[in-house]
Every structure is written in C-alpha cells, then in structure tokens.
Amino acid sequence: MIAAPLWSYIIKRFLLLIPTLLGASVIIFFMIHMLPGDPAQILAGPEATLQDIQNMRIRLGLDKPLPVQYFMFMERLLTWNLGNSLVSGFPITSLIVPRFINTLKLATLSIAISLAIGIVLGIAAALKRNTFIDRVVMIFALLGVSMPVFLLAVLLIVIFSIKLQLFPATVIGSSPSLRHLVLPSLTLGLIGAAPIARMTRSSMIEVLSQEYIKTSEAFGFSRKKIIFVHALRNALIPVVTVAGLNFGYLLAGAVITETVFAYPGLGRLIVDSIFARDYPVVQFGLMMIVALFAIVNTAVDVLYALINPRVRLE
C-alpha cells in the first residue's frame, strides 16, 4: 500500500523530468553545432562547388539562425518526425528504435546480473568479514573495478565461444537472440557487480553494527530474518544509487562492449554516426539516451523513497 504523500512525491519527481529534458535538448543541440566540420560540405561531396554546398545548407535548414534551427529540431522531436539519415537516407526512426530496444535489453540483463552477483557476494563478504571468503570477494571486486571491459570481453569470448563453444561471440543481423546476449551482458554484468559488491559489503557491515540490529537480536529474531529483512533493507539504500548510476553508464557507455561483440546497440550507432558526421542521427540518438537516463534516475529516486521512508520528507 502506498500512502498519499508518496504519490505526490512520485508525481513531483516525474514533473521534474520536463525541465531536465528541455535543458538537455538545448545542450545537445548546441554541442552538435559546435562540433568541427560542416555537414553540408561532407554531404555535398569533395567535388562540390560553393554553390552546391550553399544549396545543401538551405536544404538542411542550416542557413537559418540557430534559435530557429533549435525550434525546428524540437518540433521534429515532439512530433516524432525525425527525418532521414544524412548518410544512408533511411528514416532515423527505423535506425534508432531497434538499436534502442537492443541497448535496453542488454542494459537490463546486465544490471540484473550485476545486482544478483554483487548483492550476494557483498552480503557473504560482510557476514564473513576478515575471513577467506571476504578476501576472495574483495579480490574479485578489485579485479572487476580495475579490469578494462574489453579484456574481460575477449577473455569470455576465448573461454565460452572458442574453447567451450557454448555461446556465439558476435551478433549477425540486427536483432540479437538471448544466446547472443549472454556474453555481452555477462561482461557488463560482472564488471558492474564489483562496485555493487563493495557497496553492499561496507553498507551491510555498517548496518549490522547499528543499535536497531541489537534490538532485533534482543527480541530473538532469527539470524536469517535479521540479515535478510531487518538489515538488508537498510543496507540496500546506497546500493540502489550505485546501481542506478551504473544503469546509466550501461545505456550510453557500453560502446566498447558493443564493439567487441558487434552488438547492434545505440551506443555504437551514435559513435558510427559521429564519425560519419551524420548529425541528425547523433542528435536524436543522444536525446533518446538522455531521456532514458533521466527516466531511470527518476525511477531510482522513487525506488529510493520506497525503501527509505526518510527521504519522502523533503
């Protein structure tokens, strides 16, 4: 059951998305325009005359003042009429949407793996503090934090696709199946599990030394109940924040992993489009990522309020 103040908190958080996204759209728009290189010139080709380039500029609307261009950009965004790619000529919607879904799949699976492994290991390390188990977990976490993601990706490919031949190393086509998702999500999931394990461990250790845990002991609750209900709920509060940030990183920063596994995600599309100076694709792709990131962060805030009643006070 959710109390009325919580609803108003949730609505408030989601209303705050509007100014956030507006601000982001301004920043993205002007950043793209500050990039070196003239898209009209690139599009017109190396042999184009000055007149050709000027015509191209007019066609793209690049001759208009910047604020006008910004409103044109917003209009296209809000009416979901994104236009065509400058390079391939395909509608941008058909380029971005499937990639976006692929990225979402990968990020969700990765974060699920991170949370499952990170929380279990973190609790184990906290309960067995200063023992062999704790050491092993902490070494794992140190490796996870310091190992470059491409190295782990390559290691997993060597082990699981080349030696054991269990899972495919690369994606062929534009819609990866669950089998294709295993190795990339394992890579990102393992790397992401490291900070979550460390956070869970330290937070759990702190919570277990609190007075209210002593209360639970004095009232004779079972150890299982104390650890997994009374303590864990408190210990997860900072973990949720870390996991939320990690999710944002997975949405946008998984480019390297996507490249290693030839995974058709949004990150790779954006990077490829930057190299090709395909600015509309970059703009709308970034907007999608920012929007998703903002929504995820809001969802994390709400989740945070659900498990930590004290933040609802404001």
Add this chain to the structure above:
Amino acid sequence: MLKIEDLKVHYRGDLGLVKAIEGVSLSLEKGSSLALVGESGSGKTTLGHAVIGLLPHNAVVAGGDILFKGKSILSMKREELRRLRGDRITMIFQEPSAALNPVFKVSSFLRDVLRKGRGSSMSEKEIREEIISLLRKVRIPSPEDVMEKYPHELSGGMKQRVLIAAAIANNPDLIIADEPTSALDVSVQAQILRLLDELRNKMNLSLIFITHNLGVAAQVSDKVAVIYAGKIMEIAPTPTLFESPKHPYTIMLLKSIPSIRKEIKKEGLAAIPGSLPDLVSPPPGCRFHPRCPMAMEICSKEEPAMVEVERDHFVSCHLYTEARGDRS
C-alpha cells in the same frame, strides 16, 4: 525467578583481560523490580546483556551462572536462548531513536514481535487489534494513526513507548530496561517511569532497571543494587537504602544528587573525587578503596565480604566486617 550466582564476565581487550563483572550475585522475584545503579563503566550494562544472552563476541564468562526459572541461561543452546528472548525476557534500550529500525513502520515492527512470540496462528486482523491494544496499554494516543508511522515521524518519548509496547507484547516474565529514560526530556522521563511502574504492577512483571541515577532508581524499584567496578557494593530494599545507606560509595552517591530541599549553596554539591579504576588490573582489596574517604589499612589488602547489616540489607565494606567490633 532470576538468580545470578557469583557471575564473572571479562572482556578480551588489547591491553589484557578487562574484568568487567567480578563475582556478582543477585536474585529477583516474580513481579519485583531491581535497580542496578552505577557510574558508566561499572559493569551494569554488561550485567544486563549477560542476563539476556547478548554479550559481545569479545566477552568471556569466566565463572558463575545465571538461572532463569531454575534453568541456566549461560548453558542454553543458541536456539533455546533465541526463543526466550523477546518472549520471556525482553529489553528496553537507552536510545529509542537508534533502537528502532528506520525503514519499518511501527505496525510491522510490532507484527514481527507478535508473530515471533505467538507463531503464525494469529490472523492479520487479530494482529492489528492486538497492536492497537498494545499501543493503548503504553498510553499512545490515536494508535490507529501511530501504527502506520515510521520511527522518524515520532518523538523520542513516543518511540520509547513503542519499544515498551514491543517489550510487553508477549507477556514476558522479565524486562531489562537499560537507562530507558536517559535520552529523554525530563518531563517525558517521569511519564515513562510511571508507565513502567504501572505496567509492572498490572502485568506482574519483573524489572531490572539499569541506571546511573539514584533518583530514577528510587521511583521504580523495590530493591537497589549499587555496583562499582564490576562488584556489588551494597544492596538493600529501596527505602532502606535511601534512609540508612551504609557503604561510603552509596553515601557519596546520595550526596551528589541535587535536591531542592538541600541547602546546596551552603554545602555545595558533593562530587566523588577520582575515577573508575583500571579494570585490567583492578586495585587489590576493596575496589573502591583508592577513592574512599574512610579507607583503612585492611581495605587495600583484603576484599571485604558481603555482610547482612540488617534484614535484606547487604554491604560489602570493611567498616561492617569483623573489624567493626574492634573499632567501636
């Protein structure tokens, strides 16, 4: 009902063994209340924790026994002890704000306590009614609202009432209250003390009241044990202790209580010079002798035995041992 026999509890520390409790014997009948009075570090909290089986990991029981209804708590299996806690023996804590889990509503805390004590046979509706009646018993106004609140939405006094409600939820035999009013406003203190006294009479509970405040002890106890450096110095029925204290330490403690009736300006408020001895290597003989104004030669050599100076009034002091005859 509760019998502590020559209990010794030591802590393993970096500097050696800290002899926190050194041969304490006490007994408590059903429905009566004992105040354990001492300064911080005297071992009163350790004693409370030993009774409920909650000693920290670095504590060692070096001797003696604690019998609850004739059964040794110290030799109980962990599971058996766990069933006892929160059910037959419960505890109330010093800092109500820290003692309540911040992410659970009052109702879910009390539900957990009730379910633990009475099994899962109670329906949700019965539990709700029981929670409301418990909150009424501890004089919480509009219990239907309070049960839906989180700890941070309640005042300190309210939180302590919630903890008391949890402590009495399963009709325990014994409640250990560890400085339950020290963190509260003075006006709230009096209310909580009155509540505890009332509940004890109504529910026929036994109460161990741990406090550094003799004034508080006077209000809630039938019997007071004055503890110093891990040893009991004097134990007597409450009125007797206040009318005719025998041990120099008790006398000095009583003098250090500010009172409206006393002419403070003239006499000043007495303080006890010095501080608690090092419990790794406590002073030989009587542990209080370095601070005692009446110390004699024998005090630093021989440990005084417990002497019954009048009915139910015991003192551990050489002023009242065999030597007393020679002096008069």
